Amino acid sequence: MIKLANRLKSARPSPTLALNAKAKALAAKGADVVSFAAGEPDFDTPTNIKDAIKGALDSGFTKYTATGGIPELKAAIVDKLKAENKLEYSPEQVLVSVGAKHSLYNIFQALLSPGDEVIIFSPYWVSYPDMVRLADGEPVIVETSAHNNWAPDPSQLRKALTPRTRAVILNSPSNPTGGVYSKETLLAIAEAVRGHDCLLVSDDIYERLLYVDGGFQNIANVAPDLASRTVVVNGFSKAYAMTGLRLGYAAGPKELIAGMQMVQDQSTSNPTSVVQKGAVAGLKGPQEPLFAMVKEYAKRRIVMADGLSKIAGVKCPRPDGAFYCFADVGELIGKSYKDQTITGSLKLSELLLEDFLLAAVPGEPFGADGYLRFSFATSQAIIEKGLARLAEFASKVS
Numbered sequence: 001m002i003k004l005a006n007r008l009k010s011a012r013p014s015p016t017l018a019l020n021a022k023a024k025a026l027a028a029k030g031a032d033v034v035s036f037a038a039g040e041p042d043f044d045t046p047t048n049i050k051d052a053i054k055g056a057l058d059s060g061f062t063k064y065t066a067t068g069g070i071p072e073l074k075a076a077i078v079d080k081l082k083a084e085n086k087l088e089y090s091p092e093q094v095l096v097s098v099g100a101k102h103s104l105y106n107i108f109q110a111l112l113s114p115g116d117e118v119i120i121f122s123p124y125w126v127s128y129p130d131m132v133r134l135a136d137g138e139p140v141i142v143e144t145s146a147h148n149n150w151a152p153d154p155s156q157l158r159k160a161l162t163p164r165t166r167a168v169i170l171n172s173p174s175n176p177t178g179g180v181y182s183k184e185t186l187l188a189i190a191e192a193v194r195g196h197d198c199l200l201v202s203d204d205i206y207e208r209l210l211y212v213d214g215g216f217q218n219i220a221n222v223a224p225d226l227a228s229r230t231v232v233v234n235g236f237s238k239a240y241a242m243t244g245l246r247l248g249y250a251a252g253p254k255e256l257i258a259g260m261q262m263v264q265d266q267s268t269s270n271p272t273s274v275v276q277k278g279a280v281a282g283l284k285g286p287q288e289p290l291f292a293m294v295k296e297y298a299k300r301r302i303v304m305a306d307g308l309s310k311i312a313g314v315k316c317p318r319p320d321g322a323f324y325c326f327a328d329v330g331e332l333i334g335k336s337y338k339d340q341t342i343t344g345s346l347k348l349s350e351l352l353l354e355d356f357l358l359a360a361v362p363g364e365p366f367g368a369d370g371y372l373r374f375s376f377a378t379s380q381a382i383i384e385k386g387l388a389r390l391a392e393f394a395s396k397v398s
């Protein structure tokens, strides 16, 4: 028997990837599965990006590049952050990685020592606590609630901050809730952390997917005095429909980026050479394909959220951002379906997939049992079809 590292005992595999795999396996066997599980755009990658990748391949751009990204891409990222986010960085403050997930992983590997704490607001993206644990850190969960539009409560945050707090993760728009932090919320968070020497990790991966007025802003925008201890994480997966191409980046304090680069030097080295060329084309080329995608998500969001709220036992206000409806299914929990008690969101998700071929992600691994996450990164016709299945299920619950 191979004895695995102790650190693996505290982490668990991604439940969203597991559900996705189960739904795909059923579909591969010919089952008519409706999946709301995937956190990825159903749109194709924009043509100019694909052409740039093909061109790079044809011209033989297939060798190692600098670990942290080609200078052309770093420059394009610096320009983007300045023009769109009003944040100034030098190229040494940017590290390009194999997806935003990799950027986050590098951050915690570079930052944490055993026992260091990282504050995570729940419901949270499933990978945060496990990435922290894999770096020997301790996730400290601070709950937020739907009643408050998922905004963190500054007094709860203050209580959770300790001398061992090394970072606070902010994710707005949020996966799974679709919640967007207002300027007031960001200011309140800034006020709470000001006296603590900790890093702010701003995961801005869904910044483009906003359905409310006012534009995107993160903590470094509203509290410029904290910009020097904020690391911004972003990537190409969601905005440019490039999930499988794996490209993300981090921009932040020089020492942190240098530490992350060391981790990356000794693990993956550079992200795929030709994909970096595609990312340059994405950032510098026409942004219309993005706007078209966002316009379509905005329509689907209404169909999904309003449709969910019409189903008995389900409540879901329209989310402000991202492409997820995080629906309150608390009324269904504890009830029965075909002599089986719906003990929680995991059981509910299992019943929906097995009996109704409907994949929705349970809230439990996001830290919110009583909820299901429905991705609307799928066509309106599929959304309608899935909602009909959920309604049928709900009608059979007693």
Ligand SMILES: Cc1ncc(COP(=O)(O)O)c(C=O)c1O
Pocket: 039, 098, 099, 100, 101, 102, 125, 171, 174, 175, 203, 205, 234, 235, 236, 237, 243, 246, 247, 248
């Ligand atoms: C909140 C959040 N951050 C980061 C990521 C990672 O994105 P990627 O590694 O594809 O760039 C995801 C993907 O689902 C996410 O939902």
